[in-house]
Amino acid sequence: MGLSAIEIYKLLPKTNCGECGVPTCLAFAMQLANMKVELSACPHVDAAGEEALGAASAPPIKLVTVGDGEGKLELGDETVLFRHEKTFYHAPPLVGVVEDGWDADAIKTRAADVKALVFDRVGREEGMNAVAVWHTSGDMAAAATTAKEASGMPLVLIGSDEGAMKAALGAVGGDKPLIVSAEAGSNAAMVALAKEHGCPVAVGSDGGLEGLVDELKAAKDAGVENIVMLMRGELGDLFNDLVAVRRLAINKSFRELGYPSMTIIEGDDEIETTLEAATLLMKYSSMLVLRNYSPELILPMVTIRLNIYTDPQKPIQVKPAIYKVGDPGPDAPFMLTSNFSLTYFSVEGDVDKSKVPSRILVIDTEGLSVLTAFAAGKMEPDKMADAIEASGIADELNHKKLIIPGMIARASGKLAELTGWEIIVGPRESTGIPKFLREL
Amino acid sequence: MKVEWPTEKIPGSIGSIVLGKTAEDGGTRKVSYTIGGGKSMPFIRAENGTPNRPRIAMEVHSAKPDFKAMAAEELAGVLDDPVAWAKACENDWGADLVCLKFTGANPDGEDCSVDETAALAKEVLGSVGVPLMFYGCGDESKDSQIMSAIGDMIRPEGAVIGVAEADSYKSMAAAAIAFNTHLVSFSNLDINLAKQLNILLLEYDFPAERIIMDPLQGALGYGVEYSFSVIERIRLAALAGDKTIQMPMICDASVGNNYREAYEPSDIWGEANTRSILWEGVTAMSSLTGGADLVIIRCPSSTKYINRMLDRLMGGGD
Structure with a gap:
């Protein structure tokens, strides 16, 4: 702006x-x-x-929508270079790949697996978001249909063969898939198909950023609005290009490169490609196509995405509930803490370190840490007493002893009065927990 | 259409530090490295963002740690032998430095004696040729005694000691001054705390060019969102010209091994060893991308992969 x-x-x-x-x-x-x-x-x-x-x-980076209806993806429309300046808005979709040269069962299985790969991260469901159908030698239309039916997800169609893409669009074009022109030479044909079917299109260039500007302009002049930049190159170059286009769009209002950027991660080494993808996710790739696929590779990806694309103004919160560390019996220690994620993770980690199985009751403090929550009236004795009552914890335990954070020692008298429980004041810092629990 | 690199006016730059001293400089290290010196955000070539390759220090614990998954597997033969561990870091695993953590000296733990700890430091110093870092156990008085005991031996080596924290920085700073070492200034995930501690050190007449900042690394999924932004903010403030925060940064990515995604067997999360490497690796990449000049790593495989990523980001990879 x-x-x-x-x-x-x-x-x-x-x-x-x-x-x-x-x-x-x-x-x-x-x-x-x-x-x-x-x-x-x-x-x-x-x-x-x-x-x-x-x-x-107009936003400095265009918002592009891929897919139609529920589950459609939004890319781009970012307004800052660094997340602490405001926030990053549109978390990059992670796209799994099927090739149309695979047999139908393999396509079906992979597409279903991509769909099924969902992880629970601090109360949110996070997973992959689309399936790319890559044209190699097979029937792209059949492959696209199979991928769509098996996954129900938005599709990305990658190819340079006009006939194959046309056939695929005949089958799934109504769902507004992203058409990716796999080679610069096929850009014009793919853009024409995008125009015809009202689909978004991704184009790249072999001529660096200057060539890319020309290709984007050609796509725009052909009447396609929803354009994505296909960014390619060896990692060091790609990283620099992604920084350049982001800076040009945001700091220099350079509209010619004001589009979301997608990257395709290739390579055999699963760990190396995942580290590469994570690095590009941190620095401005708006969509990542990942050939290597399995839960141990995607879990770190969805986690870094969640971390980078959360609003820095809103602390991540843990769902208020009772959490068990280890396998606590009815005599195991019981403690409570705030629902600010870092507080909870520290407490959980230190309880784990103590090797004393325990239960932790997380109080809804609206994401504030213990001391701040107490000062702000979000962790008052009556609120804690209600949470203890509502949790039904009394039925699980043989004792009525509650450990509270040392920071809120002042609340112990009132809390004892309200609950009738024995209140034990724990350490002020979670690092004191292992020693505290072992000596309890 | 011509596309110009979007130049920005960058008034400040990151200080540079030489780690390790070779015979030429009166030490016994086989190599030394310059870190820092960045004139823009990391890996931006047109502005010389990373003139010196970031370095990897592999950690070695003085007492046998309770590691899991990949770390336990890869380090199995050396976990109770810190000297062999340090040698393997140098000879087999591609470590640029070794960070010897005196965890065994903690009075709440094994409480190894000062003499024992110093003898170990001496043996490690004689067994490896890479530059060394020495981390205390976190007990101020014990650490002060340990640093005094090893001080004369590490004085000529261009070593790093740590960590200095706001409430107890004087003893560590005094040791670093007396024994001519670099010092890690450790703060708790907050740019203002990082700056405040540096100012305290500078007021204590500690030389700015011997400070390395540790702004606290959060692990992937467990605070990376905070550390990533704190690291970026520190780097940006340094580039904007704030001299109290222009020191190179170190991030301890070994924390990535400590959370259950990094080690717990799971039907949902997939194979644990790969997860383990990635949890430490992505944690490390977040700090390197944000502005770290030095990272501490636990797993040999993570070291291998981070070195590979650095090759490629620095441009010499393929």
Whole structure:
């Protein structure tokens, strides 16, 4: 966004009619500058203003949608270079691969596996998001149909053969798959098919970023709006190109490269390719096609994606519940802590280290750490007492002893009164837990 | 259409540090390395983001640790023999440095004596040629005694000692000054705390060019989102010209081995050894991508793969 609120205001009708839902034109301009509203909300802006503002208010990196209906994917539309500046918005889809040269059963099995690969990460389901059908030598239309039926996921069609792509689009084009032109030489044909079927298209270039600008312009001129940049190259070059296009789009408002970028990770070594993919995910790849596939490779990928693409302003929270570390019996220690992820992970790790099987009750503190939560009234004795009661923990234990964090020792009297339990004040820092539990 | 590299004005740069001293400089190390010196974000070639290859220090524990999965398997033969462990790091596993952690000296644990610990340090020093790091056990008074006991022996070696923390930095800083070593300044996931500790050290007349910052590495899935951003913010602040935070950074990625995804057998998560390497490896890549100049690694396989990634990112790989 190149224009300030004041510059935008000058282009608005300045009538303060309020029909946009915002009381004044200046307030509307401020919201527009922050990309909180769309210009179309203003019914009275004139054509000249619309043109000037339309160009300026377009996001620096275009939002591209792949697929249709539920489960459709959104790529791009990022506004910062570093996540701490605001947040990264659109987590890169991870795309599994089938080749149309495989037999139908192999395609079906892999597509179903990609769909089934879902992990529970701090209460969220995270997995792969699409299946790529790669044209080698087989029947692309049949393969695409099989992949779609077996996975139910959005598709990515990769190829350079016009006839094969045409046939595949005849079968699944209505689902708005992403068409990936596998070679620069096939860009024009693939763009024409994208236009015909209203699908997004990815194009690359053999001529570096300058060549890429030309290819993107050709696609745009051919009437396709939803364009993705296919970024290729050896890792060091690719890393630098991804940084360059992100910086150009965001810092220099360079529209010619303002599209999401996809990368295809190739190579036989599963560990090396996964580290490569993780590195590119951290630095700006908007979609990753992964040939190597298995749970031990995808779990680290979905985890780093979740870590990088969470909103830094909102702490990751653990679901309030009772968690067991080891295999605690009815006499095992019972303690409570906050639901701020790092607090819980530290406590869990240190309990594990103690080798004393225990139960941990996580209190809903809205993501605040223990001391902050206590100070902010999110970890008050009555709230903790309610959580203990609601958890039904009393039935699981032979004792009524609760360990509380040393940081909230002050709450022990009131908590004992409310619950009738014996309150034991634990260490202030979780690092003290192993020693504490062993000596309990 | 011509595409120009999107140049940015970068007023600051990362300081550089030489790790290890060879005979030429009065030490006994076979190699020495310069780390740091970056003039932009990592691996950005047009702006000389990484003029010196980031280095890998492999950790060695003075007392037998309780490792799991890949770490337990790959290190099985050396876990109770720190000297053999250090030698294997240098000779077999591609470590640039060895980080000897005096975990066995902790009074709450095995409580090995100062003499025993110093004797081990001496043997490791004589057995490997790579530059060395010496990490205390976390007990201030014990660490102070250990550093005094090994001080004369490590003085000529361009070694690194650690860690100095805000509430107990003076004894470690005094040792680093007295024995002419580099010092790791350790802070808890916060750019302001990192800066504050450096300022305390500078006010204590500790030379800026001998500080290496450890902003605390979070493991993949367990705080990487915080450490990644803290590392990036520190690097950006340094490049913006803040002299109190321009020291090279070290990140201890061995923490990646400590969480259950890295070792627990599972029907859902797939094969554990591969997961183990990746958990440490992705943790390390997050800090290298953000701005680390030195990483501490546990598994030989992780070292191999991170070296390979560095080859490729630095441009000499294929």
